[in-house]
Amino acid sequence: MGSLRSFIKAVRKAKTIADERAVIQKESAAIRTSFRDVGLDQTTRRINISKLLYLYIMGEKTHFGQVECLKLLASPRFADKRLGYLACMLILDENQEVLTLLTNSLDNDMQHHNAYIVALALCCLGNIASPELARDLYTNVETILDSKNNFLRKKACIVAAKLVEKEPDLSEFFLPKALDLINEKNSSVLLGTLRLIEALYYVSNENRPALTKAIPKIVGHLKRVTTMGYQPDYDVMGTTDPFLQVSLLSGIRTLAIDLPFSEEINDILTQVVSNLDSGKNAANAILYECVKTIFAIQSDQSLKILGVNILGKFLATKDNNTRYVALDTLLSIVNIEPLAVQRHRSTIVNCLTDGDISIRRRALELSFGIINEQNIRVLAREILTFLEECSDQELKSYVTSQLTIAASKFSPNDKWHYDTLIRTLKAGGNALTPDITSNILALILQCNDQELKKHVVSRLFASCLEDENQFALALVTTWTLGEYGDLILGTSVEAGEKSEQVTEGRIVDLFEQLLDNSTYSAQELLQLTAYVLTSTLKLSVKFKNSSVIEHLRRIINSKTYDSNLEIQIRAVEYQEIFGQDAALKRGLLGKMPAPPVKERESLKLHKTSNHHKRNEGGGSGTASAAISTNSTQDDLLLDLIENDDAPGTASNDILSDIFGDSNPKSQSSNNFNGASANEIVAFENANVKVSFVPKQFITGDAIVEAIIVSKSSTKIDQFQLLIAVPKTQKLNITSTSGGDTLISRQSQIRQVLKVSGKPGSKLKLRIKLKYRLEGDAIVEDQFDFAGFKESL
Template sequence: MNIDKISQQLLSKLPIYRLKDLIKAIRACKTAADERAVIQKESAAIRTSFREENNEARHANVAKLLYIHMLGYPAHFGQMECLKLVASPRFADKRLGYLGIMLLLDENQEVLTLVTNSLKNDMNHSNMYIVGLALCTLGNISSPEMARDLCAEVEKLLGSSNTYIRKKAALCAVRIIRRVPDLQENFISKAKSLINDRNHGVLITGITLITEMCLQNADTLVLFRKAVPVLVRHLKNLVTAGFSPEHDVTGVTDPFLQVKILRLLRFLGHDDAEATEAMNDVLAQVATNTESSKNVGNSILYETVLTIMDIPSESGLRVLAINILGKFLSNRDNNIRYVALETLNKTVTIDTQAVQRHRNIILDCLRDGDISIRRRALELSFALINEQNVRVLTRELLAFLEIADAEFKQGMTTKICLAADRFAPNKRWHIDTVLRVLKLAGNYVREEILAGFIRLVAQTSELHQYTVQKLYAALKADISQESLVLAGVWVIGEYGDVLIKGGSFEEEELVKEVTEGDVLSLFDSVLQGPYANQVTREYVITALMKLSSRFTDYQATAQIKVMLQGHVASHEVEIQQRAVEYTNLFQYDGIRPAVLERMPVPEGRVREVGG
């Protein structure tokens, strides 16, 4: 017996369900195979019922089909049945039919063109709820063709005396102008009347419509700037209104409408001094009177801050906005702290001084448990660095670098070094800072930064002894950081004689005196160490050769020859070639010192590189 026959037998034994029973049966399935069998049986029964044109069962079958669709199974064969339900005079059938159309169809399907006539008829229906269904459907799945065909109907409904219809028509108009921007001129006059409406539902949808128009067309934006006084009046009424049970949300009057008005004011006031002047007072009122102990108030304050920072507002108002963000940083809610940091990052260039006042709490965010907050706080900390605070902020950032996740380190090393290059109070501090970065995260330092440090050292002749001693001590303590090793080896190779002549120096409360043998022993430990790679070996071999002309002790020179000889048979071609050439160069003592002269001092400074 083949599998198809077995399937048919199993299906024939399964019962046909009502919607509630179908849901129970599906939930009772213990395996995915059981669920598929139940749905396959039910889908087959629904198809049969559709073919038989069973009008009485159509409503129940479409309801079951929509549930099947929600579970992710095919239900496209019910599209035409949804159209038939829409054509029914019964409200319950229409409601289910329109729901099915919104779920099973999208604006790209040809079947959708058959809905246009039903929508047009229902938009002119005497029952406002049927009109609402038609508007809701058009607002969800309208194609450009449907938008053009039904634009006049929606425009007419915007002038309806029924608030329920007006607000749905406004949202439908938003969909229409998104699909066909050229049609927005049809709604301008009606949109103007919507913002004078007393009903909050109509007002909020009207503002949504105007906002969409302003975003799409600059001329429309200019046109609606005349409405700023009306919007300001609405906002002032909301802020000063007493308790209104119909619109109250945890003690705040209609926060949704307040946010919508503030957003529209932001667009209307952008780069316009006259519009900004009209809204300055009400923005200050909202910023000072809104309760910040609850999320509802915080959402209004956040939108107020965005508006203040996006318009040419007074400096005092901007300081007030940044202080609000500073308060957000103290909030226990991670989302609020995150949006505060994100907004401060965008506004720091507008009023750096006001943001600087919140520097300490921004630095505290570097230790936050949430990685997203740490990332935003880090970006903001770098943006705050200037000549006055470079020492303090760099110290904090270096402390964070020590404990930071690996994903932060490359970006941090680059930015700290660039900030040091740009704002360093003196060369010694600059060298100390980069050296600290090399010690903490030498494996994450970019090649351009390393080259910039070497250039800095070469250009600062008065600090050669200080730098070479610091690097020697750092290498003695740790050879695991690649960039530290490369920088140390290069500098010691160039200025090894300065290191020896410098005599004893103090490092971490210990007095050290370096001999030529100590340097060679250090280089040998680098070569033999577990962290050595080809680049490291190339640097060390070249540095050894340079030291052969800088050191005066015969034994040291002999040891260098032995160390080079050990790499003549290296499997790495570049290493082998260098070792052979350098070994042969010992036969030409007359020219060797000239060949191994110090590198000429490079010109320029550290160039800025990306992230």
């Protein structure tokens, strides 16, 4: 077998995909054969593993080398261990059964006299730890935390944070360590400790009171670092230890997010901001973290304005990354400090012409976020200019949608509103969605001012004459001319550089031009033809010129032989109506009544992801962190819970089928009726209280009763209780009582659950409540719960 270098060269020399596949398959076969050799030496094994990693990077199957990676760890040589642990971190994950074989190697290497080998074992544990590995090896991490080696203590803190996130029950062991380590002054140890504190804070509500007492110490560290003189070991472009400062600020933000106003925290944030020169990237990172902290905690009003001004300075820089961060942050705080953000309107608008599409998109969304009655004229003009020059179809759809919503909400007068909509039609091209088009038509119908309506029809007619290739504009103009074309007869309009007289013949000529336009798609032409036929028929009772009326009849007749059946049927029907008595036609072709304008919600260009959401309504952070060990499972659960069509019991059955075997049986719940002394309140708000009563916990199985009691003074009906457990556990819904209605403070709903899983594991539930308060809309509450003292 050749070396790794020769293997890579062979792959790169392959001229076709088939040649490359042949090289890879040949080498994979050779590696497999080599692994079967019982006398395989460590040098050859190391070469094979390095090739295996290259195969992994290329996306090839590498499962056959998992055990060989573990064998490499048994070597006393550092080079072998380094490659072995790297391979384990890449090729293995927490779901692999072979992971249990790694426990002994990790245990031995974390007690090794060589600090670098201990560091390798720590890195591997932190990357691929499963809950089982975490429980088996947490004592080794505790021991390292008590050592004198700062290099290892930092790594141990970070690994401890990973273990706590995998197994929240380990919090009780690492919480005292974290509170002790926060007194350290060493930068690297502090970095690790702050990471551990954040993990402890998020995995359980019970840890939070103790952790918040560490805020003064964190503030003290931040004061010390900001006032510290030049430190060559920690200086980055003139800023002292920016990594530690960012972590300290993040720690303050995490711990103080739910605490009342603190003068001490406000003072230190002001001090940090005032001591930094915003010209350097390291300083900007700290300033950005300051801004995030200012708006996350209870801070002073002047401090919030200062935070917005910092972001304004970011916008004025030439660095695209800094400007993007500023726009993104301003977008998240525009609802908190709208007036302060408004002061930077001109800078935000300037970003609409930036060469970077990401900056343009954020600036566009922020521009819509700061629109109000006072600046709607200025911002709408800038946004329309952007729309006219935009070539991104998806972005144009977003702009047209948002602009119509903003114009409807903040328009200074009706004339401006209609003019803006017409310009949007002209600039939006084919990007306008059907609902926007129908809303514009409904707005025109609702206009009761005849002079304004006449102005709108004239503007539409002139705009369509200037550019007949814009589908939405052509559609609205055609429909409007059919309803109100007689209003503008005899007037003149400005179409481009010349003035045109509006005559019956000119309107009909426009219809023919639209029907002959080859720029529309087949579907668009079909819809436009239907509109033209309807408008043609309507105008036949409004026009006076007999030759023009005959022209209208010929347009309808020409479509009676159309290849599209729908158009043909419509043309034949219209031809029949066309020949009816004038009085009958006038009654039949009268003006349409004005339909209602549909309310539309604002859109977002990007999705925000909150890795650590604050629990609302009393949910347990412990369950949230524990259940999130399988993100795919969570997503699936949330998708199922969002299903509004499923009734309560059926929804429970579906969730149980996904997360465990479910065959609900109809049996009486009388065995579990009555209050219990060990009732645990899991969730409570102004409407309902949810409690759990542990009935029986036997090895691997549990019976729990859920009790929902009304706290509202009104009736609650259409109640649904949706429950799910992690994939490693199975849920069986055995009994439900109480129906789906809660009479105020009188009745209750009970649900009996049977859960089975691995003995010793924690029972974790994700619950979603859906109900309707009498006379109100549907209310939804969701929470996680893992507060049972007993284990399965």
